[in-house]
Amino acid sequence: MSIKLEQLCKIYNADTDFPVHAVNHLDLEIKQGEFVAVMGPSGSGKTTLLNMLGGIDTPTSGKVLIDGNNILQLHDKQLIAFRRDNIGFIFQDYSLLPVLTALENVEFVMQLQGHSEQECRKRATDLLIRVGLAEHLHKRPAKLSGGQQQRVAVARALAPSPKFVMADEPTANLDAKSTAELLDIMQQLNEQEGTTFIFSTHDPRVISRAKRVIVFEDGLKKEDTVQTEVSQ
Amino acid sequence: MLVKLAWRNLWRQKRRTILTASALALALILSLVMRCIQEGSYSANIENIARLSTGLIQLQHPEFKESQSIDDLLSAEPSFIDFARQVSTVETVLPRIESFALAASGDKSKGILVLGIDPQPEDDYSSLSRKVISGSYFGDPNNKSDKPQVLIAEGLAQQLNLKAGDELVLYGQGYRGQTAAGLFIIQGIVHFPMPQLNNQLVYMPLEAAQRLYSTGDLVTSWVLHTDSLADVEQAVSALKNHYTQAVNVRDWLDLSPDLAQQILMDRSSGLILMYLLYGIVGFGLFATLLMMTLERQREFAVMLATGLLRIKLLKLICIESAFIALLGIIIGLLISFPILIWLLFNPITLTGETAQLMLEMGYDPVIPVLLAPQLFINQIVVVLALLALCLIYPLRRLYKIDLVCALKGGAHAA
Ligand SMILES: Nc1ncnc2c1ncn2[C@@H]1O[C@H](COP(=O)(O)OP(=O)(O)OP(=O)(O)O)[C@@H](O)[C@H]1O
Ligand SMILES: [Mg+2]
Numbered sequence: 001m002s003i004k005l006e007q008l009c010k011i012y013n014a015d016t017d018f019p020v021h022a023v024n025h026l027d028l029e030i031k032q033g034e035f036v037a038v039m040g041p042s043g044s045g046k047t048t049l050l051n052m053l054g055g056i057d058t059p060t061s062g063k064v065l066i067d068g069n070n071i072l073q074l075h076d077k078q079l080i081a082f083r084r085d086n087i088g089f090i091f092q093d094y095s096l097l098p099v100l101t102a103l104e105n106v107e108f109v110m111q112l113q114g115h116s117e118q119e120c121r122k123r124a125t126d127l128l129i130r131v132g133l134a135e136h137l138h139k140r141p142a143k144l145s146g147g148q149q150q151r152v153a154v155a156r157a158l159a160p161s162p163k164f165v166m167a168d169e170p171t172a173n174l175d176a177k178s179t180a181e182l183l184d185i186m187q188q189l190n191e192q193e194g195t196t197f198i199f200s201t202h203d204p205r206v207i208s209r210a211k212r213v214i215v216f217e218d219g220l221k222k223e224d225t226v227q228t229e230v231s232q
Numbered sequence: 233m234l235v236k237l238a239w240r241n242l243w244r245q246k247r248r249t250i251l252t253a254s255a256l257a258l259a260l261i262l263s264l265v266m267r268c269i270q271e272g273s274y275s276a277n278i279e280n281i282a283r284l285s286t287g288l289i290q291l292q293h294p295e296f297k298e299s300q301s302i303d304d305l306l307s308a309e310p311s312f313i314d315f316a317r318q319v320s321t322v323e324t325v326l327p328r329i330e331s332f333a334l335a336a337s338g339d340k341s342k343g344i345l346v347l348g349i350d351p352q353p354e355d356d357y358s359s360l361s362r363k364v365i366s367g368s369y370f371g372d373p374n375n376k377s378d379k380p381q382v383l384i385a386e387g388l389a390q391q392l393n394l395k396a397g398d399e400l401v402l403y404g405q406g407y408r409g410q411t412a413a414g415l416f417i418i419q420g421i422v423h424f425p426m427p428q429l430n431n432q433l434v435y436m437p438l439e440a441a442q443r444l445y446s447t448g449d450l451v452t453s454w455v456l457h458t459d460s461l462a463d464v465e466q467a468v469s470a471l472k473n474h475y476t477q478a479v480n481v482r483d484w485l486d487l488s489p490d491l492a493q494q495i496l497m498d499r500s501s502g503l504i505l506m507y508l509l510y511g512i513v514g515f516g517l518f519a520t521l522l523m524m525t526l527e528r529q530r531e532f533a534v535m536l537a538t539g540l541l542r543i544k545l546l547k548l549i550c551i552e553s554a555f556i557a558l559l560g561i562i563i564g565l566l567i568s569f570p571i572l573i574w575l576l577f578n579p580i581t582l583t584g585e586t587a588q589l590m591l592e593m594g595y596d597p598v599i600p601v602l603l604a605p606q607l608f609i610n611q612i613v614v615v616l617a618l619l620a621l622c623l624i625y626p627l628r629r630l631y632k633i634d635l636v637c638a639l640k641g642g643a644h645a646a
Contacts (some may be wrong), residue, residue: 056537057636077541084539091639095534099240111233112539160539 001032001067001109001196002164008062010048010219022048023059024219030198031183032163035190037207038200040216046200047168049216054087054166055079084112088157090167094149096141102128102152103137110159120159123212127155131185147178154185158195167199171206183209234544240553245524249556252520252617253336256560259513261568263506264611265601268572269580270502272602274495275461278484280595283358284426286487287326287455288464291316296452302407303333305450306479308442314452324357326350326455329441333404333412335384335434337392344388344432346402348441348451348582357457360422360435367396367420370437377500380440381419389421389429396420403436406446414444425545425592425617461605520624521553525626533638546627557619562610575601610612 005028012020022045030036030053038046051057052064055071063070066086074082096105106124111117128137131151141149150170157165167186171179187209189195199206207213215223242249255266268533275564282288291313293304306312308327317325318568329348334341351370355361360383370381381398394400398418406412424430442448458467462484471481485492525532532545579598587597 051636051639054537055638080536080539080541083537089534089537091534095530097237097531097535099237099244108233108237109538112544156538 001186003028003030003076003164004061004063004065004068004128005029005053006065008049008052008064009060010045010052010057011060014060016175019230021045021053022068022217026062026219028214028221028224030164030196032196033190033194034196034198035187035209036196036198036211036214038198038214038216039202039207040200040222042202044216045219046216048219050166050168050198050200053164054089055083084109085160085221086163088160088162088165088195090150090153090157090160090165090170092169094146094173096149096152096156098141101140102133102144102155105141105152106156106159107158111180113160116147121169124155124159127158128152130189131155132181145178147174147181148167150174150178154182154189158189158193163164164196164198167197169201169203170199171201179203181206234548237549238548238555241548241552242555248523249559253556253559253563254617255513255516256557257564257567258318259509260561260564260611260615261571263509263614264568264607265571265575266502266506267607267610268601268603269575269599270499271604271607272579272600274499274601276600277495278461278488278491280482281488281491282457285429286484287324287457287470288461288484289322289456289458289468289471290487290567291454291456291475292452292482292483294477294480297480297482300332302405302412302445302447302452305407305447305452306454308449308451316454316471319467319470321458321460321467322456323351323459324455324457326353326357327451328453328455329438329445329447330452331404331441331445333434333444334400335388335392336401336403337394337398340348340392342388342391342432344402344434345429346404346441346444347433348437348438348444349435350438354441357455363422363424364420366422367418369420370435372419377417379417380436380443381417382416382440383420383422383435384418385403385424385430385433386421387424387427388433388577389418391431394418394421398436402444404445405622406444407448407450408446410446412445414440423592425589444513446600483609506614510614514618514622517618519555520556521549521622524552525549525558525630529633529638530640532633533635536633537639542631542633546630549630550623553619553623557615561615564615564635565608566609572601572603576603 005026008023008026009021010023012022015105022192026049038049040046052059055064056074064072069116071079080142097108100108103124106127107120110120110123112176125137131154133148133151136144136148141152144152171182174182183206186197201207210227213223214221291306293306295301295304313325316322327350329346331343331346333346355369364383365386370383375381375540384394384400389395396418400416400418402414404412404417422435424433442450456467458464468481468483475481535545536542579600582597582599590597
């Protein structure tokens with residue numbers, strides 16, 4: 001399982017005098033099991049890149065190949081099913097459904113995959129325990145701290161057993177302690193289950209934990225380094 | 233899960249949900265009560281007028297409607313009318329002879345309408361004896377006269393200067409061109425509340441009329457009344473089926489076209505008012521549904537990103553709005569039901585001229601309510617139709633929602 005980008009372009013306002021090349025002829029390959037941080041200044045195109053990787057946004061040109069298949073050729077319905085089964089999303093603002101409890105939030109995405117109620121209940125509970133929320137299964141998001149909510153979001157992203165998890169600035173709203181806890185959890189899941197994590201961030205604490213760091217600027221890949229020394 | 237989600241979402245904006253549902257409920261209560269009163273007053277009117285003159289259904293000779301001729305008659309044999317008596321919803325069956333004659337007394341004469349009736353059942357049906365203002369009703373044991381008796385309407389009595397006990401000569405054309413003539417004694421004067429008929433009605437027992445017009449055992453019409461107005465349609469079709477072409481089965485709509493017309497117009501004005509009311513409430517509902525979809529763009533985008541199919545998202549919104557409508561319907565019914573029940577036992581009492589007129593006709597001057605399931609169902613259908621109408625635009629926008637913009641929380645995402 002791998003993601004491969006070929007000559008990927010995203011141009012906003014293409015037909016005006018000031019086209020914005022949010023992503024500019026990007027070639028990139030990410031393999032199963034990687035723990036990748038995409039960093040770069042604001043406006044450099046990180047969110048745009050992640051959206052295209054996750055099949056949410058459509059590029060202006062280029063290919064997004066997942067295991068050699070171009071996901072841009074999928075129909076809307078196929079794409080949704082593809083995203084549901086292969087890609088987990090974590091958002092900066094957690095984006096949990098406010099009317100569902102932590103457990104229900106995680107169960108919900110699994111139910112969309114058509115798992116039985118028991119399966120959903122079991123896996124959702126397991127995941128929430130793994131992210132350290134055993135005590136908070138039945139609380140609604142409003143009753144949880146930001147860090148706890150983001151951990152629910154991690155559990156939700158992992159519930160459908162995706163191959164990739166895309167996280168757009170997942171720690172931007174978290175304090176140092178929550179950030180560290182969250183990274184611990186993600187790192188563990190990465191190492192134990194081989195789940196691929198790709199996140200965008202400004203946060204040096206996150207960057208220091210990534211195995212691979214891609215520096216992005218003006219839609220171009222400036223650096224792509226594999227860090228051998230990953231801090232704990 | 234979708235249903236659970238929808239139900240909980242409903243209570244995120246508690247006040248808005250309740251307000252919207254209440255507006256729907258209010259519209260439903262007002263229109264339902266209005267319609268029940270309207271239909272109640274129509275059926276009371278129809279019933280009253282039927283009892284007063286035409287009945288709810290009449291069987292006539294196929295030509296009689298056009299010709300009004302004493303030659304176009306139906307049999308008065310039991311074997312002929314037995315079928316009608318056996319229709320389960322038919323409660324009253326009355327034979328009548330209805331024809332014209334010239335009434336003369338002294339040097340005055342006037343064209344009149346003769347109604348030959350079966351005195352006892354007719355009185356049971358229309359309380360005719362209560363309208364006698366002087367003299368007495370048919371069958372008075374004190375009356376020893378050997379001449380046939382008539383009751384004449386008050387207006388006619390005044391015009392011809394007659395009082396109870398006077399004699400009256402009637403001339404006319406009888407069955408198959410025979411001459412109809414007879415001398416009658418006035419048994420009583422009746423006050424008939426419809427002015428036109430009050431000036432020309434002459435009642436006599438059926439046999440007297442049959443003798444006057446030489447009809448033998450024939451009648452011009454059989455007057456039928458059903459248990460309720462709602463039974464008319466079915467009874468008519470059963471009768472038509474049985475009597476086929478040989479008999480013209482006329483319902484009250486055909487017998488009193490003016491009344492039917494008047495009701496139709498009144499009803500449509502009521503319906504317009506009702507739709508106007510729902511139209512206003514519809515705007516509120518529309519605004520709520522639109523807000524409900526627009527303010528949650530980002531949430532929807534997240535759900536779509538995590539694998540919810542668009543169609544399921546639309547379903548979610550449909551369920552949420554259906555809950556609002558259902559809530560409105562339930563609140564509306566819960567409130568209007570006791571109101572209607574109360575009105576059923578304490579009908580609105582009329583005052584003034586109308587009340588006077590109704591009292592004279594022998595009816596309580598009240599507007600009863602009609603509780604027909606159809607009226608309730610109609611309201612529910614209207615609310616649901618309104619909901620469907622209000623949903624079209626929000627659902628369209630939702631279907632076209634742009635995931636990327638919506639994820640960024642853009643308000644223009646859809
Ligand atoms: N819908 C749009 N229309 C026009 N330009 C856009 C649109 N979305 C993004 N852009 C532009 O594309 C570029 C990349 O945006 P993007 O959101 O990917 O940046 P980013 O790296 O995620 O920034 P940040 O760190 O602030 O989140 C920016 O210059 C932005 O102005
Ligand atoms: Mg961004």
